[in-house]
Amino acid sequence: MNVLRTVLEWSLVRKIQGFFGLILLIGFAGQPDDYVSLGFGLFFLTQAVFNIGCAGQACAAPGQNASRNNLAEADQDLMVTYEEVERR
Numbered sequence: 001m002n003v004l005r006t007v008l009e010w011s012l013v014r015k016i017q018g019f020f021g022l023i024l025l026i027g028f029a030g031q032p033d034d035y036v037s038l039g040f041g042l043f044f045l046t047q048a049v050f051n052i053g054c055a056g057q058a059c060a061a062p063g064q065n066a067s068r069n070n071l072a073e074a075d076q077d078l079m080v081t082y083e084e085v086e087r088r
Helices: 002-008 012-030 035-050 055-060 068-077
Strands: none
């Protein structure tokens, strides 16, 4: 029951990835010489289970607690300054 509760708390994109991965693995079970469906099935299922990858560019979105001020401060922390070095 704990696993089912965890899966139900996943985001919609994660659920779609998991579903798509399972469908591809079931397709591989029906036709064992189809290694393409095995590869893509494992790929999508791994992304869903471990929550890795950027499905639909979801990894580029800021977190729910991020505000404009926090983002502005983060951008200032990433500012790069260059110092000119003279040749002798």
